[in-house]
Amino acid sequence: MINIPKGTKDMLPNEAFKWHYVQNKISNIARRFCINEIRTPVFEHTELFLRGVGETTDIVSKEMYTFLDKGERSITLKPEGTAGVARAFVESSLYANPQPTKMYYFTPVFRYEKPQNGRLREHHQFGIEFFGSPEPMADVEVIMVAKTIFNELGITDLTLNINSIGCPKCRAVYNQVLKQFFAKNIDKMCQTCKERLDKNPLRILDCKEERCTEINKDAPVVLDYLCDDCKNHHNQVMALLDSLNIAYNVNPKIVRGLDYYTKTVFEFVSNKIGAQGTVCGGGRYDGLVEQVGGKPTPAVGFGMGIERLLLTLENLGLPVGVEDCPDVYVAPICEQGKQMCLKLVMNLRNSGFSVETDLLSRSLKAQMKFANKLNAKFVVILGEEELQNNNVTVKNMATGETSLVALENLVLNLGR
């Protein structure tokens, strides 16, 4: 027995409708925001993620699915969605189109992590990326897309956390200040934080160890060290959110795990789906396009975990769509009926009905049970008696009524 790789999940036929439900809702919203779909490969050159996401991040340093292909190229399965889109933006000269460029995608992403509730090695993300606008309005429109998705799915209790982590200029200053602050207290902090002090002091703020959070309380806040431009940007983002009556927490502790973020970072968090509560995370990444070889281009976007979104819906008891059931089940129970069955079924299908029929030569009783389990709306019985007069029996499964219908009137009859 060969089983499914660790941390992956089959999407089985009986739950496919849930994915269609959220994908339809989401792509409809994307359409109304005038965002076009982009599809990029599931794998890219490893170099793209090294440069784009950052070599010191956990994602790149220990979680990537990387291998050499037969041409000895180092290839990596997407660990996130943004870098590939940025690569395509540059490679296909999308900057030459009228700006901004607004794109969305659904994609599987792969990270070699230890699976747990809400965390898989392959999961799926819906993401959007807006290229070309440095304006706070773009940040807010991006947040609005996520907000609209949650609203229209009925999810109202997510917390929106926002922060600004500044630009490379002010972050360098802040990093220095942070280092000085933590250097004083480092003896009292956990081992990981000791290591973070040199590599990436920003991460210390995110530590959940009690002794560290205690010290973190008094740590200098990034917002106090933003340059005028970043400060101004952040204030405008908040003002716009206020004007739209969108509730948010300014949380100076949130630090996203990808190096490319600048200025605005945000996340929508649920407390209903276990410890892995971030359903949507994103922000501005003004430096990424340049990192992957393009001209400096401001950009902002987010990624949303579809599995976590579904978990949230289910744990809140919200609708997740309904399974499709057949309009008609056709039950042939005599030789003549069997012979004409597929032809009739095809006629009905060509008329737009979803139609199931018997592929197992079962008894009428068994077929009725089957039709009932499928939740078919009508059963059409092809039996000897009625076929002699070019009729069929039509049974309405909800009411139990049966009626004799002329073959040539069948489509009409089922239509009403």
Add this chain to the structure above:
RNA sequence: GUGGGUAUAGCUCAGUUGGCUAGAGCGCUAGGUUGUGGCCCUAGAGGUCAAGGGUUCAAUUCCCUUUACUCACCCCA
């Protein structure tokens, strides 16, 4: 990478203080007379009791190891 929990039928779970053919409910298949679903009844199929080793006259039950799953840390969607 670090910790905790679990492992008996397709699913949810009983059970044996070690002892003949290992159970239930649900699901699946077929029936309950001649061509009609849902409720009810009957029967059937389906298990190397996660795998390997040990103790024992005897192990699914006790012990050890491994694997898988799961939750949490870390990190993230």
